[in-house]
Amino acid sequence: MVFFFAIILAVVGIDQASKAWILLHFALYESREVIPGLFNLTHLTNNGAAFGMLAGQPAVWRQVFFIAAASVALVFIWIAQRSFGRRSRVYAAALALIAGGAIGNLIDRIRWGFVVDFLDFYLGQSHWPAFNVADSAITVGVTLFIVYNLVFDRQ
Known part of the structure; x- marks a missing residue:
């Protein structure tokens, strides 16, 4: 359990620290080129879900929905940790990454x-939707969980 909670705390800490740095050093919509033609740091906000879904809904309903969804997800992650996490540290790490990312974005909401987004990858004029450390942790955690399950743990 120490391993699980250490990863959660690390993800939340790095996520919140990186967002605080962006908020302190960037104006909203300000962008700074990091790797020409590929990557910028750009201060954006997202009041919707992934890729801006639900952004047009009333603020109160969005808040209730996102807080409830994150809370339910964290309960399921806790239950999964008690089953899968005891079988493998890989599962524990994957679930901790997902939980840490969910908590990081929940804090913002x-x-x-x-949610503060700032990682802006692009090629030419085509931009991937901006994201943050919490989003990255969730994506890596889900991918790690699925790949480990499919390749190494056939149970």
Whole structure:
């Protein structure tokens, strides 16, 4: 369990620290080129879900929905950790990454009513939707869980 909670705390800490740095050093919509033609740091906000889904809904309903969804997800992650996490540290790490990312974005939603995004990858004029450390942790965690399950743990 120490391993599980250490990863969660690391993800939340890095996520919140990186967002605080962006908020302190960038104006909203300000963009700075990091790797020409590929990557910028760009201060954006997202009051919707992934890729801006639900962004047009009333703020109160969005907040209730996102807080409830994150809370339910964290309960399921806790239950999964008690089953899968005991079988393998890989499962524990994957679930901790997902939980840490969910908590990081939940903190934003409770504090500001939106999530701070700033990682902006693109090729030419085609941009991937901006994201943050919490989103990355969730994506890596889900991918790790699925790949480990399919390749190494056939139970």
